[in-house]
Amino acid sequence: MYSSSNKNQIWSSLEEHCKEISKKSLIELFNENPERSTDFSTSFGDLWVDISKQIIDSKTIQLLSDLAEESKINQFFEDMMTGSPVNLTEKKPALHTALRAPKDSKILVDGKDVVPSISETLEKMEKFSHNIRNGKLLGSTGAPITSVVALGIGGSNLGSVMALKALSKFAHSEITIKFCSSIDAVDLDQTLDQLNPETTIFLVTSKSFNTKETLLLMENAKKWLEGSIVATGLSKHLVGITNFRDKAINCGLEGSMVFDIPDWVGGRFSLSSAAGLALMISIGADEFSNLLSGMNLIDNKTASESFESNGALLLALTDIWNRSFLDYPTMAVIPYSSQMSDFPPYLQQLMMESLGKNNQNDEHELGSSIGSVVWGATGTESQHAFFQFLHQGTDVVPCEMLGFSSSYEDSRQEQQQQHSLFANLLAQSEALAFGSGTEEDLIPEKKLKGNRPSTVILAPKLTPFILGQLISLYEHRTVASGVIWGVNPFDQWGVELGKSIATDIELELHEPSSSRSTDLQRMRNSSNEVLMERFRILRDYSQ
Numbered sequence: 001m002y003s004s005s006n007k008n009q010i011w012s013s014l015e016e017h018c019k020e021i022s023k024k025s026l027i028e029l030f031n032e033n034p035e036r037s038t039d040f041s042t043s044f045g046d047l048w049v050d051i052s053k054q055i056i057d058s059k060t061i062q063l064l065s066d067l068a069e070e071s072k073i074n075q076f077f078e079d080m081m082t083g084s085p086v087n088l089t090e091k092k093p094a095l096h097t098a099l100r101a102p103k104d105s106k107i108l109v110d111g112k113d114v115v116p117s118i119s120e121t122l123e124k125m126e127k128f129s130h131n132i133r134n135g136k137l138l139g140s141t142g143a144p145i146t147s148v149v150a151l152g153i154g155g156s157n158l159g160s161v162m163a164l165k166a167l168s169k170f171a172h173s174e175i176t177i178k179f180c181s182s183i184d185a186v187d188l189d190q191t192l193d194q195l196n197p198e199t200t201i202f203l204v205t206s207k208s209f210n211t212k213e214t215l216l217l218m219e220n221a222k223k224w225l226e227g228s229i230v231a232t233g234l235s236k237h238l239v240g241i242t243n244f245r246d247k248a249i250n251c252g253l254e255g256s257m258v259f260d261i262p263d264w265v266g267g268r269f270s271l272s273s274a275a276g277l278a279l280m281i282s283i284g285a286d287e288f289s290n291l292l293s294g295m296n297l298i299d300n301k302t303a304s305e306s307f308e309s310n311g312a313l314l315l316a317l318t319d320i321w322n323r324s325f326l327d328y329p330t331m332a333v334i335p336y337s338s339q340m341s342d343f344p345p346y347l348q349q350l351m352m353e354s355l356g357k358n359n360q361n362d363e364h365e366l367g368s369s370i371g372s373v374v375w376g377a378t379g380t381e382s383q384h385a386f387f388q389f390l391h392q393g394t395d396v397v398p399c400e401m402l403g404f405s406s407s408y409e410d411s412r413q414e415q416q417q418q419h420s421l422f423a424n425l426l427a428q429s430e431a432l433a434f435g436s437g438t439e440e441d442l443i444p445e446k447k448l449k450g451n452r453p454s455t456v457i458l459a460p461k462l463t464p465f466i467l468g469q470l471i472s473l474y475e476h477r478t479v480a481s482g483v484i485w486g487v488n489p490f491d492q493w494g495v496e497l498g499k500s501i502a503t504d505i506e507l508e509l510h511e512p513s514s515s516r517s518t519d520l521q522r523m524r525n526s527s528n529e530v531l532m533e534r535f536r537i538l539r540d541y542s543q
Ligand code: F6P
Pocket: 153, 154, 155, 156, 205, 206, 207, 208, 209, 210, 211, 214, 267, 268, 353, 492, 495
């Protein structure tokens, strides 16, 4: 549907062009074009996106834009934002942008306007979070709720964890919000340590309400509550956030305590849905609304700006270039802000679950690697951890540095430190690109060859409005890469097999030789059977 025979031709031209441009260094590219830094930078909403230190020239961007055009990227975004079933393998829309569209919009799915139900959920969230923030939500013993424990995993966890940390300066000072996603028993124990069941509420977020980890955590949470609350009062301490309200109600949750996630929102795109309830409780409905406005600003810009000034598309093009042509398998994301420390893990799911695929959905066989390993950590700490590898390692890792021009506080001291952070960001991107230059007398070990690509994204102060813009920028960049590469960015079939094998193995660990699929059993004999046996021996020995 979103392909063209011309795509192969453009792809071949890009391969040819790659051979040519790879002979040049970034120093040469900068010398050739004095306007380079402005030619390859754009302001996008309140963000400044600079790709000038990527190994590209205007021909690269032209060819990549042609490729995007042949992939009908603009049409795709229009279809996506108006509710067409762009998630082809699951035959449904991917309508996360509707969640932050203005309340007077009209967006039809199967002939029905979805905006009223989005507004209804948002209002319910606002009321609920307002009550907790004002001490009006009471637990079953009459004590006000002051602690919120959010249970959920993957897309039902990572976005909220990231955003809560990023916006911690906006957090309500008297409400404790904790997250737990692991089935490692220690995790829940530690999360609940020091919390009082009478004043604690659990937000159980699971779009499918079928995720083993989350359901197990919910059952354990119930047991913990039962220690001090009579069973009939439990429902006052349990909130469900899901697309399957019936399943939540069957698990003992009260209908009025269930918030709906629409079917057409993917987990990793769901922060602007009811999955963002923990964040709204923390920062309040007004700031949550600012986050949504930031997202909406970039949604509109992505759909309307032309290639050269479209930050999301330029980043997608760079990703395709670095992965499929320059053959760099990973990319590092380095936020120069400790508040953004959870941004790399959040992006890992967004980008790797969306793009870690090899089943291109059109007749065009791109025949190259797609999707990158995304990793990273905050600068300046990472400078003292893995930057040595980035500067002198034998593999080139394109880096993406995120900087913020101001800190939260206006104090001189804080602003001074902000200068320091940004100076470090610029220094690193300069050293990566240009290396140690032409200093002749350096011993080989001290030489940095440079020519290592990086992108800089500069934002103003990290507020909900700015975070919203960043999230939307990365969402659309990811979707655009998937569309151009010809994979469906909205499904994640790859994770299903492991889940069903785990169920099978768990049974077997409890009860050896229970009935199992013989094929799988045969495959495991060589390795997993032995490992299971070792596990049982060690388990029984240490009991
Ligand atoms: O890890 C696979 C996955 O299906 C993710 O896509 C999703 O975000 C996560 O599990 C959690 O799913 P749910 O919200 O249905 O519990």
